[in-house]
Amino acid sequence: MQKKDKMEPTSDDQQVPERCGTCAIRQSGICSVLTGEDVDRLSDIAYHRQYRPGETILLYDDSPDFLAAMRSGVVKLSKVLLDGRQQIVSLLFPPDFLGGIFSRPTPYFAHAVTDVELCCFRRANFESMLKDQPEMSRHMVEHSLDKLNTAHDWMVLLGRKTAEERVASLLYLLVTRSKLMRVGDTQVETANTGFEVHLKREEMADFLGLTYETVIRQIKALNNENIIRLNGRREFSVPDVAALAKAAG
Amino acid sequence: MQKKDKMEPTSDDQQVPERCGTCAIRQSGICSVLTGEDVDRLSDIAYHRQYRPGETILLYDDSPDFLAAMRSGVVKLSKVLLDGRQQIVSLLFPPDFLGGIFSRPTPYFAHAVTDVELCCFRRANFESMLKDQPEMSRHMVEHSLDKLNTAHDWMVLLGRKTAEERVASLLYLLVTRSKLMRVGDTQVETANTGFEVHLKREEMADFLGLTYETVIRQIKALNNENIIRLNGRREFSVPDVAALAKAAG
DNA sequence: CGTTCGCTTGAGCCTTTTCAACCACTGTGG
DNA sequence: CCACAGTGGTTGAAAAGGCTCAAGCGAACG
Numbered sequence: 001m002q003k004k005d006k007m008e009p010t011s012d013d014q015q016v017p018e019r020c021g022t023c024a025i026r027q028s029g030i031c032s033v034l035t036g037e038d039v040d041r042l043s044d045i046a047y048h049r050q051y052r053p054g055e056t057i058l059l060y061d062d063s064p065d066f067l068a069a070m071r072s073g074v075v076k077l078s079k080v081l082l083d084g085r086q087q088i089v090s091l092l093f094p095p096d097f098l099g100g101i102f103s104r105p106t107p108y109f110a111h112a113v114t115d116v117e118l119c120c121f122r123r124a125n126f127e128s129m130l131k132d133q134p135e136m137s138r139h140m141v142e143h144s145l146d147k148l149n150t151a152h153d154w155m156v157l158l159g160r161k162t163a164e165e166r167v168a169s170l171l172y173l174l175v176t177r178s179k180l181m182r183v184g185d186t187q188v189e190t191a192n193t194g195f196e197v198h199l200k201r202e203e204m205a206d207f208l209g210l211t212y213e214t215v216i217r218q219i220k221a222l223n224n225e226n227i228i229r230l231n232g233r234r235e236f237s238v239p240d241v242a243a244l245a246k247a248a249g
Numbered sequence: 250m251q252k253k254d255k256m257e258p259t260s261d262d263q264q265v266p267e268r269c270g271t272c273a274i275r276q277s278g279i280c281s282v283l284t285g286e287d288v289d290r291l292s293d294i295a296y297h298r299q300y301r302p303g304e305t306i307l308l309y310d311d312s313p314d315f316l317a318a319m320r321s322g323v324v325k326l327s328k329v330l331l332d333g334r335q336q337i338v339s340l341l342f343p344p345d346f347l348g349g350i351f352s353r354p355t356p357y358f359a360h361a362v363t364d365v366e367l368c369c370f371r372r373a374n375f376e377s378m379l380k381d382q383p384e385m386s387r388h389m390v391e392h393s394l395d396k397l398n399t400a401h402d403w404m405v406l407l408g409r410k411t412a413e414e415r416v417a418s419l420l421y422l423l424v425t426r427s428k429l430m431r432v433g434d435t436q437v438e439t440a441n442t443g444f445e446v447h448l449k450r451e452e453m454a455d456f457l458g459l460t461y462e463t464v465i466r467q468i469k470a471l472n473n474e475n476i477i478r479l480n481g482r483r484e485f486s487v488p489d490v491a492a493l494a495k496a497a498g
Numbered sequence: 499c500g501t502t503c504g505c506t507t508g509a510g511c512c513t514t515t516t517c518a519a520c521c522a523c524t525g526t527g528g
Numbered sequence: 529c530c531a532c533a534g535t536g537g538t539t540g541a542a543a544a545g546g547c548t549c550a551a552g553c554g555a556a557c558g
Contacts, residue, residue, distance in 0.1 A: 077401075079401060079402070079404075079405045081405065081409060081410075081498055082498070083498075085409040085410075086409070087404055087405040087408040087409045089401040089404045089405070090401070101390070101394065102387070102390070102391060102394075104394065107398045107401065108401065130387075131383065134380065134383060134386065137383065137386035137387065137389075137390065138351070138379075138386065140386075140390050141350070141351070141386065141389050141390055141393060142351060144390060144393035144394055144397060145350065145351075145353065145393055147397055148393060148396055148397050148400060149356045151397060151400040151401060151404065152326075152328060152338040152339070152356065152357060152400060153328070154404060155328075155336055155338045155400065155403060155404055155407055156328045156330065156334075156336040156338070158404055158407035158408045158458060159336040159407045159455075159457070159458030160330060160334040160335070160336045160458060161330075161334075162545080162546095163545075163546065200503095200504065200505085201504070201505065201506095202504080202505095206408075208408070209407060209408025209409060210546075210547090211546075211547060211548080212504090212505085213505095213506085213507085213546090213547075213548085214545090214546055214547075216505070216506060216507085217506090217507090217546090220506090220507095233504080233505070249330055249331070249332075411513080411514095412513075412514065449535095449536065449537085450536075450537065450538095451536080451537095459514080459515090460514075460515060460516080461536095461537085462514090462515075462516085462538085462539085463513090463514060463515075465537070465538060465539085466514090466538090466539090469538090482536080482537070
């Protein structure tokens with residue numbers, strides 16, 4: 001059940017406590033295209049926001065006046081039908097991008113899944129920056145294109161995969177992401193990768209187009225087949241990543 | 250069944266027979282951001298390509314050296330699983346955009362659904378144009394964002410809608426589009442709108458995440474409920490567009 | 499210490515798929 | 529001109545995968 005969380009972030013907005021130079025996503029975010037003094041200018045106009053799990057970051061049809069890069073945590077984007085049926089359309093991880101671009105009304109709900117830290121810019125600031133930095137537009141296009149492609153991949157999952165393949169696909173996505181988060185850029189193929197799933201069963205279901213009971217049963221099935229091992233409610237480990245990938249279809 | 254169509258367009262490439270000024274998509278395509286002599290420059294570097302129904306326009310993992318705006322027709326983008334399961338991830342209409350941007354390998358197959366006419370640019374030409382025309386980047390971002398949003402909407406359909414709602418949604422999409430194609434910009438709410446569906450039943454199914462038998466049965470059901478009327482295999486009319494929208498969920 | 503929330507399990511049902519047959523139409527070659 | 533094959537569309541019957549409903553359990557929390 002979605003509580004009526006207040007939309008304002010948990011803590012008050014605050015000036016960036018550290019300069020961008022030392023930021024975790026400095027190498028990969030939209031800011032990665034900037035150099036030298038441009039980064040300093042960015043530091044001046046950027047501010048941070050934090051959210052607790054479950055809090056609403058953006059409402060459907062909202063017109064937020066800020067955009068943000070994710071510094072940490074996981075955000076889910078979801079759409080809802082009139083009768084309440086819900087579908088998560090995207091999971092966002094650092095250094096993904098979020099917020100009101102070109103004064104478009106937000107076409108989804110955005111909720112924090114974990115503790116989330118955003119690095120925000122006022123829209124006016126950002127758009128003037130876009131003008132000065134043509135490289136930034138390109139980054140935006142590439143980012144949108146990536147997102148479009150992952151959405152397409154998920155459409156294949158939703159349209160054509162079995163329940164077991166769907167769950168395997170999600171777990172595969174999460175191992176991959178959690179590895180990337182830990183190691184950095186390079187994809188290392190470690191054996192027996194353990195990781196924590198931040199989503200509750202119901203959220204997995206809403207992402208996979210299933211019911212949560214089915215998710216539970218398929219997790220169990222994958223466990224019985226030794227493709228995954230669940231060590232707790234939310235703790236998984238994957239003995240053989242390739243086997244999981246295969247199970248994902 | 251996908252024939253091994255040759256990838257080359259039906260007719261040889263040809264210089265644009267008409268100048269861009271009189272082009273059907275001049276007002277709405279990527280070219281719409283250009284003015285005056287820039288349009289003339291565009292006319293010089295643009296060329297046209299044509300495809301027959303079923304022909305392959307782009308192969309998965311291909312790296313085409315051109316990009317294109319659709320001038321007429323319908324294109325489907327699809328992805329395929331190892332075992333052959335197929336999902337159409339997008340339908341493209343004029344003035345949609347297509348091709349190899351920023352030297353990314355194409356992440357889908359593109360096939361002509363109807364006769365298709367493209368207006369093409371060599372990638373090098375296009376990218377230099379992007380540099381000169383900052384407005385064009387913005388157009389690209391907006392276009393990608395639109396596409397991303399329609400993909401998200403389709404994810405809701407694939408994840409959460411019933412078979413009947415899916416079929417209704419597709420038909421609703423097609424009435425809307427065909428009306429837009431006929432009338433221009435404004436959405437007129439005409440009663441009893443007739444239109445032709447260019448997709449075969451199997452393609453509808455691949456777009457909707459269903460089997461073609463189910464598509465047939467749901468079309469029949471919608472017909473029995475008088476939400477649509479099928480006048481031929483591919484000819485439909487919609488007595489009440491609002492009723493169809495409601496059936497689409 | 500009772501309540502709530504997230505999770506799990508079982509049983510039966512229902513929607514959609516699968517499988518199989520058949521029809522209408524079109525183009526082709528004997 | 530007709531036989532025949534191929535393609536797209538339709539229908540029915542049976543099977544199955546996933547959903548619904550109902551109950552119970554453990555941990556967290558006020």
